Amino acid sequence: MRILLLALLLIPTMGIANTISVVHSNYSQSEAKAYSILQNSLAEDNLIWVDQLPVNQGFPSADQVKSIVEQNPSQASMAQIHGKELERWYDLGVVRHLTTVAESNRWRDLLPEFIYKKIQHRGQIIAVPSGLHITNTLWANKKIIDNTGLSLDSSWDNFLNLLAKIEETGITPIVMIDNVQFDTLLFESLLLSEVGAEAYNASMLDLDSTALRAIEPAFERVFQKLDALKPFISRLPEDTNIVTVVEAIVSGQAAIxxxxxxxxxxxxxxxxxxxxxYYCAQVPGQHEGVIFMLDTFAALSTSDIAAQQKQAIFANKVLDKNNQFLMNNYSGAHAVVPDTGLEKLNECNAAANNRLTEATATKQIVGSTAMGMNLPVQIGDEVLEIIHTFMTTNASAADTASHLRKRMKYGSFLIN
Structure with missing residues (x-):
C-alpha cells in the first residue's frame, strides 16, 4: 500500500528457541521507546523480540511475506499492520486469526465495542489492538498563537485570519510533509467537519453510490478550503521524519x-x-468528531503449536494494562483498554479523551481514510493520489471533486 519506512523482523533460519519476530513500523525515537516497553515485558517471560533487517528496509508486500511464511512454517512472527491492508493479508492467508486467544482472555469484555469491531473480519479476530490515534488534530506553537491575539477555535474564518497574522510575522503558518497520506489527513479532517460522521462513513467507508452523488458538493467545498490553505503551507520533502516537523514547531520556524x-x-x-x-485543537468546522487510526499487531500464519503459543503471549502482553499505559505514553496513542490513567498525564491527553468519549457516545467517530482504515487498498491508493495531485497542482476544486466522486463510484462497483 502506501510506502512506509519499516523494519522486517524475522527469525533467522538458525533461530533461537525463545524468539519472536516482528514486522513493525519504526518512525521515531518516541515509538522506539514504546516498543522497548513491550520488548522488556516479553523478556520477563523469556521471549525475545528479534530485529533482523535494516531499519530502512521497505515494508514487504503481503505476497512477499506469504512466501517467507511458507518457507518457515514453524516461525513465530507478528506484524504491525492495520485496517484494510490487514484484512487483505488475512484473506491472502498471510495472517491467522487470534479468535481463540481473544475468547480465552475475554477481549470482548476488555475492549471498547468500536475497537473490538475493527479487529474482526469474516467472523474472526484477526489482530490485537495496541493503541488508538486521533488523526484530525492541529498542533501548534503556543507562543506564536498567543502573539496573534487569536485562538484555535472552531471558526473557519478565524482560522484563516490566524494564519494570515502568523504569515505577516514572517513565520511559516503551516508545515506539512509532502506525501499522499498527510494531504489526505487534512482533506478528511475538513470533510468530517463539513458533513459529519454519517455522511463521511456512507461515502468513505461504505462507498454508497447514492451517498457519493450527494456528497460531491461537499467534496468541492473541502477542495476550496484546501485551496485557501495552500498559500500558508510549507511542504517538507516526502521522506522527512515526524521529528523534523516537531522541531519546526518547537523552534518557532512554523506555527501549526x-x-x-x-x-x-x-x-x-x-x-x-x-x-x-504547545497547543492541540480540533480542526475547525461546523461538525465535531474524531477520526481514528487503530494500531494493531497480527499473527503471521503458522501451524506450529509452539509458535502459536508465543504469538498468544505477545498478544496478551500488548493488552496488559501497565504495558498499555507505558507504550502509549511514549507513542502518543490512546490506550485501547480502559482505566489506565493515561488521559490524566497532560491536558492534551485529557482533551483528546473527552473528544473520544463524546464522539463514541454520539457516533461521531470515523476511521481514517488516509491511514487505510476505510477503503480497499486499490481504491484507497487512487483516492489518496487524487487528493495529493490537487494539493500539488493548480487543479480546480470542481473538477477534482467530480473526478474523486466518479473514481470512488467506480470503486464501489468493484466491491458491492
Whole structure:
C-alpha cells in the first residue's frame, strides 16, 4: 500500500528457541521507546523480540511475506499492520486469526465495542489492538498563537485570519510533509467537519453510490478550503521524519501542523507540556468528531503449536494494562483498554479523551481514510493520489471533486 519506512523482523533460519519476530513500523525515537516497553515485558517471560533487517528496509508486500511464511512454517512472527491492508493479508492467508486467544482472555469484555469491531473480519479476530490515534488534530506553537491575539477555535474564518497574522510575522503558518497520506489527513479532517460522521462513513467507508452523488458538493467545498490553505503551507520533502516537523514547531520556524496523536509522543519525548509549550485543537468546522487510526499487531500464519503459543503471549502482553499505559505514553496513542490513567498525564491527553468519549457516545467517530482504515487498498491508493495531485497542482476544486466522486463510484462497483 502506501510506502512506509519499516523494519522486517524475522527469525533467522538458525533461530533461537525463545524468539519472536516482528514486522513493525519504526518512525521515531518516541515509538522506539514504546516498543522497548513491550520488548522488556516479553523478556520477563523469556521471549525475545528479534530485529533482523535494516531499519530502512521497505515494508514487504503481503505476497512477499506469504512466501517467507511458507518457507518457515514453524516461525513465530507478528506484524504491525492495520485496517484494510490487514484484512487483505488475512484473506491472502498471510495472517491467522487470534479468535481463540481473544475468547480465552475475554477481549470482548476488555475492549471498547468500536475497537473490538475493527479487529474482526469474516467472523474472526484477526489482530490485537495496541493503541488508538486521533488523526484530525492541529498542533501548534503556543507562543506564536498567543502573539496573534487569536485562538484555535472552531471558526473557519478565524482560522484563516490566524494564519494570515502568523504569515505577516514572517513565520511559516503551516508545515506539512509532502506525501499522499498527510494531504489526505487534512482533506478528511475538513470533510468530517463539513458533513459529519454519517455522511463521511456512507461515502468513505461504505462507498454508497447514492451517498457519493450527494456528497460531491461537499467534496468541492473541502477542495476550496484546501485551496485557501495552500498559500500558508510549507511542504517538507516526502521522506522527512515526524521529528523534523516537531522541531519546526518547537523552534518557532512554523506555527501549526496537522498530525495524528503520534506527534504527541515526540512532544512528550522532548519533555514539553501541553498548553505551556504547545497547543492541540480540533480542526475547525461546523461538525465535531474524531477520526481514528487503530494500531494493531497480527499473527503471521503458522501451524506450529509452539509458535502459536508465543504469538498468544505477545498478544496478551500488548493488552496488559501497565504495558498499555507505558507504550502509549511514549507513542502518543490512546490506550485501547480502559482505566489506565493515561488521559490524566497532560491536558492534551485529557482533551483528546473527552473528544473520544463524546464522539463514541454520539457516533461521531470515523476511521481514517488516509491511514487505510476505510477503503480497499486499490481504491484507497487512487483516492489518496487524487487528493495529493490537487494539493500539488493548480487543479480546480470542481473538477477534482467530480473526478474523486466518479473514481470512488467506480470503486464501489468493484466491491458491492
Amino acid at each position: 501542523t496537522l498530525q495524528g496523536s503520534w506527534i504527541q509522543g515526540e512532544f512528550t519525548f522532548k519533555g514539553l507540556l501541553a498548553n505551556q509549550q
